[in-house]
Each structure stands twice: as structure tokens, then as C-alpha cells.
Amino acid sequence: MTHLTKTHRFAKIILCAGIIWLGAFQVSGQPTVISYASAAATVNPDAPAPEPLRRFAADTIKQLSANAPFTGWSAAKQIIEPLGPGTHSWLVTLSSGTSTSSAPLGYLIISATPDGDYKLVEYGLGENSLYAKPTLESGLAGLGLAKKTKSLPTVTPVYAGPVLAEWMVRAAGKSGPVHFIDALTGEQLPESLQSWNKQAASYVPPSSAAGSDQKSLAVAATTRHADLFDPYDNILWMAGEPIQTGADRFEELLANYKRLVFVTNGQERTYSIPLPIIGYQKWSAESQSSGEDAIYVLTGSDTAQRWIALDALKQSGKFVAYTD
Template sequence: MNNPTRAHRIAKLLLCAGIVWLGAFQISSQPARIAHASALSAVSPDTPAPEPLRRFAADTIQQLAANAPFTGWSAAKPIIEPLGPGTHSWLVTLSSGTSTSKAPLGYLIISATPEGDYKLVEYGLGENSLYAKPTLESGLAGLGFTAKAKSLPTVTPVYAGPVLAEWMVRAAGKSGSVHFIDALTGERLPESLQSWNKQAASYVPPSSAAGSAQKSLAAAATTRHADPFDPYDNILWMAGEPIQSETNRFDELLAVYKRLVFVTNGPDRTYSIPLPITGYQKWSADPQSSGEDAIYVLTGSDSSQRWIALDALKQSGKFVAYTD
């Protein structure tokens, strides 16, 4: 996939959303020299993760480690952090556990259901993965928060589904302004505290995703139908009709079209993003159990691969065919 400049990505974001965003906006091409401990002081509240969540995360990691490209996860050390107030979601960052490699091996995002179960909403790997610290530093620099700033903001990772993964940045002081940064690209988003709260309040974990109550699910190898691509290389999909499909037919659908674009929509959204879809991974249920298969669609680039629960995407947008 191409690696466009930040200004280019902003233009793409606004084109898809149909938003005209006025005003100058300077983004540094170099990461800000902000100490992680200071800039992220509000990201990791000193609250231990529930033991059932830890067990589910450990089981999930071992399931994925059985197949490439996750085989390096077999000895990974998980670090679990809460994602924002009120959404009942957690970020599980996988570390190699050695001092020679500080780069994360990958991540999981797990959400709790009202019934008390845990659902695997998405997972991924790559140097530019979701909530990567260098991306946050660059995003903060774009907002003017650098190492020379008199006071650093409070930063909280927030999550209300795979197409609402953001950082909330609150400036110091009682009347400090609130900004939102995309957790994948580091771009400043046309989001407000009011619009975020409204959307987050309606977030429901995907019911068909792999969960802690489904003990018999096993992850198969990822099926890839195409290489990563940039949806903006050909924007005809913007006028495309939604492709309708039942969850258990998605594998056949992708086998026909090879490349799809998922497009976010909804009356409460303040911006829209397209996700290129090139493959999927199936979590299959034991035939002797009453569980259902779970499908995770593959999206992203070579430097940031994401597997997202199909049901989570179907709640917040549509799939359209991508053509050359």
C-alpha cells in the first residue's frame, strides 16, 4: 500500500466525510520528543485487569499463535490497559518480554458484554498498529504539545468499536480544550466531547465475535484474496451500492470480489473512513458444540494489519466492491 503524507491523508479523510475543515493545521513529520511516562500519564490507570479477562486474553493469544503471522506470540507478554471511561474495553499489547526489542508484537482489543462475557473485537500487528506510542507523539506535536510546552495534556485512549478508535486529548487546566486524534494515523479528527459521548453510548460488542463463553472456537489460518491496496487509487466505490451478505457467507462473497471497501456511515458520525478488505480469518466452532463460527476481516497495510470482527463492522457501515 502507498504511504501518503499526513496532509494527503487528511485530504482523503475529509473527501470521504464530505467535510470542509477550515483553518491552518501544521503536522510535524518528526515524532515529538515527549516522554511516554509524562504524555501518557492518564492512559494506564493503576487498576488490575479482571482475572477472567486475563485468562481470555491468554487463551486468545495462544489460539492465534498456532498460525502465521502470529507464531511469534507464543511467548509474548501481555500488558492490559483500559480503553477510556465507560466503554468497558481493554487494549492488550503484546511484548516480546526482552530488553533487546521494545517494539510491540501486536495487540488485541477486548470488550465486555452486559452479560459479563468478553468479546474479541479485533487484533493486529505491525509497527504502525492501533494506539502505537510514536503515532500518539506525532499527533500531539500536530496539536502543538511538544517537549517545550509549559504543561502537558491528559491523554486517554478511547474506543467505541473498530471505526471509533481515538485518543482523547485534554489540555491542562479546568477549562482545557478537548481534542481527538485518530488512534491509527495520528490525525486530528473533527470530533467533540459531545459527539464522542453520543456515539460511545451506543457501542455494543459484536455478538458473533469469539468470546469467553465460547470455549470450543479454534482459529484457522488467514485466507488472503489480494494484496493491501489504497481505496483512493480508484474512488468509484464511493458511488457503489452496498453488498448484502450474511455473516457465514462472507468468505464466499470475498472469494468472488477479491477486494472490498468498508465505508463507515451513520447520522451521528462526524467523519468517515474507508477500510480496504483483502481477506479474513475464521474461528470455527466444534461440530459437537452449539457455538457459531466467527469471522474476522483483514484490513490495513503492510505496516499495520488488522483483523476486525465482521459483526462489529456491519453495525457501523457498508461493504462495497472495489474495482480497478
């Protein structure tokens, strides 16, 4: 069992880890603030996705479906919906089957840049992937807001990077209290509307991720160096020194260490997350004019695998070695 399924353990330890790391590690510099729409703006979930976004999503799915474990994506149905107000991100959900009986196959998360391009921030697969409906239902039940309640809550999926994927829940319409639920575990988070708005305002799409402005990127098969593991099986990594993981060195470093732990930090964060890192997938440019190579690190659990843009994680924390 991996750390993503140990929800009670996650809730107790993650706050302690956050205190340790936020006190011991200072963030160098402040993130660039992009003047997107206000985080309090509304989102219309029924508005059609922009055509350039749809084309980029289709091209990305075609590229990924050429290799396992994404081969089942070639004939998948796609639903594109906005992720929260203000961050200009979208969730692309892939499923199979009929309209009355469909099985989830995976997802993409795409963010828009200030220049109007689109960046693939992360993608994944598994029955317990990000924003899975059963996880949301479990989280709502934990808040006492199950379906049987008289007043249904207002739920908005929000995203400000791979370590800030949450549901914003208003218990009783616009005037009700606001709660935040982790979009992967269903845990209630120590987040407020104020803390969320501060972090969302600083979200910057990863510059070195695969983008709509790069027309010739070849996707290689995923390279794995270890099996998925639970970072809490051995917490010595909490005292580890950060490892410099530039895109030009990441492949070599992971081949050497086999297993890494990514640890979130930041002055505005209200909780911390450790992610086990055991592999990567590389998107290679065919020529210099095609742009930079893009590295996506592999993390997650047996039921929720995630490939996250290396550049997106580097904005939000550090990597340390994991040892037995």
C-alpha cells in the same frame, strides 16, 4: 504505500467522502444503547485487569500463536490497560525483549458484554498498529503539544468500535480544550466531547465475535485474496451499491470480488473512513454447543495489519466492491 500512511490525503478526502456517504445512505434503525457507566467517568489505568479477562486474553493469544503471522506471540509479554471511560473495553499490548528494550508484536482489543462475557473485537500487528506511541507523539506534535511544552496534556485512549479508535487529549488538565486524534494515523479528528459521548453510548460489542463464553473455537490460517491496496487509487467505489455481507456469505463474496472497501457511516459520525478488505480469518465452532463461527476481516497496511470482527464492522457501515 497504502492509504494509512497518506495522512494529509486522509485528512482532506475523508471529510468529503463522509459528506457523500452520510447524505446518500440512510442507516436503518437505531443502535441499541447499553447502560454502561457514564462516558464522563474516570478510568484508573493502574487498576488490575479482571482475572476472567486475563484468562480470555491468554487463551486468545495461545490460539492465534499457532498460525503465522502470530507465532511470535507465544512468548510475548502482555500489558492490559482500559480503553477510555464508559465503553468497558481493554487494549492488550504484546511485546518482546527486556523491560528496557522491547519491540511491539501486536495487540488485542476486548470488550465486555452486559452479561459479563468478553468479546474479541479485533487484533493486529505491525509497527504502526493502533495506539502506537510514535503515532501519538506525532499527533501531539501536530497539535502543538509536543513533550517540550511546559504543561503536559492529559491523554486517554478511547474506543467505541474498530472505526472509533481515538485518543482524547486535554491540552491543559481538566479545564483545557479537548482534542481527538486518530489512534491509527495520528490525524486530528473533527470530533468533540459531545459527539464522542453520543457515539460511545451506542457502542455494542459484536455478538458473533469470538467470546469467553465459547470454549471450543478452532482458528484457521488467514485467507488472502489480494494484496493490500489504497482505496483512493480509484474512487469509483464511492458510487458503488452496498453488498450484503452476512457471515454465511462473506467468504463466497470476497472470493468473488477479491477486494472490497468498507465505508463507515452513521447519523452521529463526524468523519468517514474507507478500509481496504482483502482477506479474513475464521474461528470455527467444533459443535453447535460451542457457539457460532466468527469471521474477522483483514485490513490495514504493510505496517499495520488489522483483523476486525465482521459483526463489528456491519454495525458501523457498509461494504462495496473495489474495481481497477
